[in-house]
Amino acid sequence: MLNIGGLHQGVVIDHIPAGGAMRIYEYLNLEDLDASVAIIKNASSKKMGKKDIIKIEGPITIDLDTLGVLYPNITINIIEEDEIVEKRGLRLPERVTNIIRCKNPRCITSIEQELPHIFRLADPTTGAYRCIYCDQRFRMK
Amino acid sequence: MRHLITPLDLTVEETNDLLVLAEDISKDRFRYSSVAAGKKLATCFYEPSTRTRLSFEAAMLNLGGSVLGFSSADSSSAAKGESVADTIRVISCYADICAMRHPKEGAPLVAAMHSGIPVINAGDGGHNHPTQTLTDLLTIKALKGHLDGLTIGLCGDLKFGRTVHSLIHAMVRYPNVRFVLISPWELRIPGYIRKDVLDANHIEYKEVDVLEEVMPELDILYMTRVQRERFFNEEDYIRLKDSFILDAKKMRYAREDMLVLHPLPRVNEIATEVDADPRAAYFRQAQYGVYVRMALIIRLLGLEVPTC
Numbered sequence: 446m447l448n449i450g451g452l453h454q455g456v457v458i459d460h461i462p463a464g465g466a467m468r469i470y471e472y473l474n475l476e477d478l479d480a481s482v483a484i485i486k487n488a489s490s491k492k493m494g495k496k497d498i499i500k501i502e503g504p505i506t507i508d509l510d511t512l513g514v515l516y517p518n519i520t521i522n523i524i525e526e527d528e529i530v531e532k533r534g535l536r537l538p539e540r541v542t543n544i545i546r547c548k549n550p551r552c553i554t555s556i557e558q559e560l561p562h563i564f565r566l567a568d569p570t571t572g573a574y575r576c577i578y579c580d581q582r583f584r585m586k
Numbered sequence: 587m588r589h590l591i592t593p594l595d596l597t598v599e600e601t602n603d604l605l606v607l608a609e610d611i612s613k614d615r616f617r618y619s620s621v622a623a624g625k626k627l628a629t630c631f632y633e634p635s636t637r638t639r640l641s642f643e644a645a646m647l648n649l650g651g652s653v654l655g656f657s658s659a660d661s662s663s664a665a666k667g668e669s670v671a672d673t674i675r676v677i678s679c680y681a682d683i684c685a686m687r688h689p690k691e692g693a694p695l696v697a698a699m700h701s702g703i704p705v706i707n708a709g710d711g712g713h714n715h716p717t718q719t720l721t722d723l724l725t726i727k728a729l730k731g732h733l734d735g736l737t738i739g740l741c742g743d744l745k746f747g748r749t750v751h752s753l754i755h756a757m758v759r760y761p762n763v764r765f766v767l768i769s770p771w772e773l774r775i776p777g778y779i780r781k782d783v784l785d786a787n788h789i790e791y792k793e794v795d796v797l798e799e800v801m802p803e804l805d806i807l808y809m810t811r812v813q814r815e816r817f818f819n820e821e822d823y824i825r826l827k828d829s830f831i832l833d834a835k836k837m838r839y840a841r842e843d844m845l846v847l848h849p850l851p852r853v854n855e856i857a858t859e860v861d862a863d864p865r866a867a868y869f870r871q872a873q874y875g876v877y878v879r880m881a882l883i884i885r886l887l888g889l890e891v892p893t894c
Contacts, residue, residue, distance in 0.1 A: 496713050507819055551711050553690040560696065578692020582778075 456479075456509065457522040458499040463487050465516055466497035472515065472544060475499075511538045513543065517572055527585055537572055540565050545574060545583050552579035588886055589698040589705045593719040593752045598759050602883075604720065605727050607891065608874070608881035612728065615648055618880060621889050622651035628681035630673065630697075631708070632664055632688040637850065637864075638708050638717070641872070642685045645879035647890075654681060671700040678702035683887055686710075704886040712748050717882065717883045719752040721875035722832030726806060727865055727872060729845055734760040737803050738810065741768040742810035742830050742855060744775040750810055751779055758787045761834065765791040766800045770826040797830060799859040801839035807832070807867075809848045811855050847871055853869055 450490075466484045475482050481502040490496040501567060509521050513535030523531040523550045545564045554560045554576070564574035564583060573584045590596065596604065627646040629639050633656060643653045648807055656662040663673060674697040677684055684701065686694045687708040694707035709715040711886070727733050738757060740750050744767055754775075757763050765784070767775050774793060784791050794800055801807070812830050814823050832846065837860060848856060848868040860866050884891060 549691065551689075551691050551712075551713075553670065553688070553692040553696055556690060557671075557696070559669065577690070578695055579711075580691075 451527060452500055452502055452524045453527055454504065455500065455502040455524050456505050457524060458501075458509070458512070459496070459520045460490070460493065460521060461497035461499065461516055461519050463495035463497055466499055468515060469499060469512060472512070475507075475551075477500070480505075483511070486529070495567075510536050510569040511541060512542065513537050514541050514574070537566050537569055540577075541574065547579065547581050547583075548581050549576065549581040552576060552581060554578060587704055589694075589701070589884065590886065591695050591698055591705070591707045591709075592714045593716040593756050596715070600757075601720070601723065601756070604878065604881050604885060605724050607884065608664075608720075608724050608878040611880050612874065612877045615877070615880070617892050617894075618649055618884075620650035621884060621892065622646060622649035622887065625649075625651040625683070625887060626637075626681040627651060627655075627883065628677045628684045629653060629657070629708070630662070630677060630684055630686045630688075631655065631657045632659040632693070633685075634658055634663065635687050635709060637872070638687060638715075639685075641707060641875045642706075642879055644876050645883060647655045648876065649880055651682075651883075652663050654684055655685075669686055670696045673697075674701045674705065683883060693861065695761050706882065706886070710850070714748060715748055715752060717879055718749050718862060718876070719756050720878045722749070722753050722808070722847060722849070722850045722870060723756060724874045725847060725867060725871040726845070726876045729870070730805065733757070733763075735759075735762040736762045736805045738806045738808060739766040739768055739797075739800060740775075740803040740808050740810070741797060741832075742812050743773045744769040744810070745773040746813075749808045750775075750808065753808065754779060754783055758783055758789050763789065764802060765789065767791060768795070768800060768830070769793075769832070770795060770822075772822065772826075793867050795829065797832070798836055801844075802841065804840065804844050807840070807846050808864060809845060809846060809852075811853055830859055831857065832861045833853050834863070837839060837863055837865070 449584045460476040481499040485498040487495045521533040542561050542563050546562045563577045565577055567573045575582050588672050629642055646653050649816055665870055676702055683704045685706045685708040686709050691713035693709040694710050698705040707714055707716055744750050747808050844865055845867045
């Protein structure tokens with residue numbers, strides 16, 4: 446198995462479904478981050494078969510909580526002094542902007558490209574979101 | 587500043603207040619004839635809808651205000667590619683309140699987010715049409731005297747009919763309301779309305795596909811059009827269409843005080859012979875539509891109501 450060194454300080458985003466790491470990379474704009482970032486794709490996982498992992502080195506100020514909209518089952522480990530000091534549970538934000546795109550061809554966002562795609566949490570138990578403009582339902586499979 | 591984008595933007599109390607005001611207007615509309623003097627309504631209609639636009643314009647003119655606007659996207663700056671947000675920013679400089687119809691769902695919400703004046707959704711695609719819902723509520727309230735304890739039959743296209751969905755949303759907020767859903771199997775009410783609205787609010791309802799047998803139970807019969815293009819094949823359409831046409835024969839099964847409502851335009855789903863029946867309320871419904879829009883304009887503009 447590929448070995449990536451441990452972190453002294455930083456964040457490990459674990460249990461990302463295989464193939465999902467780049468989506469998180471883009472969502473968090475990690476290309477703009479002046480820090481070491483390791484993306485591990487298709488790592489073996491007892492639970493998932495295959496998974497992706499992202500390791501980010503250094504102090505992080507990014508809001509990671511909203512990642513739950515993309516992948517509700519990922520885990521976030523905060524590392525300090527080589528130790529996991531926090532395992533963060535994810536929450537579903539009340540409102541997300543430009544994370545989900547509305548695919549309803551009847552929605553105003555289909556003809557006005559500049560409009561932000563905004564979804565509100567409609568049902569916290571199922572994680573269902575609805576477009577604020579047309580009420581189109583979205584739920585991450 | 588308030589807008590009206592969905593029927594549920596108004597609380598039950600606000601809705602009731604509006605209906606009381608609209609009923610008062612219906613009794614003596616001339617008392618309100620200068621309430622909006624000096625105010626302007628912009629009707630921004632990106633798709634044609636003569637009935638709704640004229641109803642809004644009649645409402646504003648009845649209040650002593652004036653109207654301006656456009657009645658199709660071709661005759662507006664949308665044809666040049668202007669966004670809804672930019673259009674409403676400009677309209678806000680010209681008028682005091684705006685009624686907007688748009689073929690795309692959510693366009694009036696976008697307008698409200700950028701507007702300097704109250705925006706009323708006059709219909710956004712197949713999504714919301716809150717002033718139609720208010721019209722339906724006022725018609726029922728004015729002619730029945732109350733909104734609670736009613737059995738409401740909804741007949742026709744219950745799958746795609748936005749007026750039906752909005753009416754269900756609005757009526758479940760009143761106690762002891764019961765629904766009878768009458769439609770061909772292909773056009774039954776969508777599952778999410780059944781689950782999220784009816785079941786979630788513990789509302790009693792039943793689904794049937796024969797109109798005559800449930801007629802005696804109904805306080806209100808709300809008719810909608812069964813459209814040919816909703817069916818997969820012509821045979822089904824021909825087989826089913828007559829089951830959902832209201833005629834004098836079917837009216838014999840109805841109670842003496844049942845009301846027939848229809849959002850109009852009607853095509854053939856209510857035979858013209860029913861028009862003379864005193865229970866046919868659909869043309870009075872159009873009149874109540876003007877009154878409720880007058881009340882809405884008064885409330886959204888915060889206008890002073892004349893005392894008796």
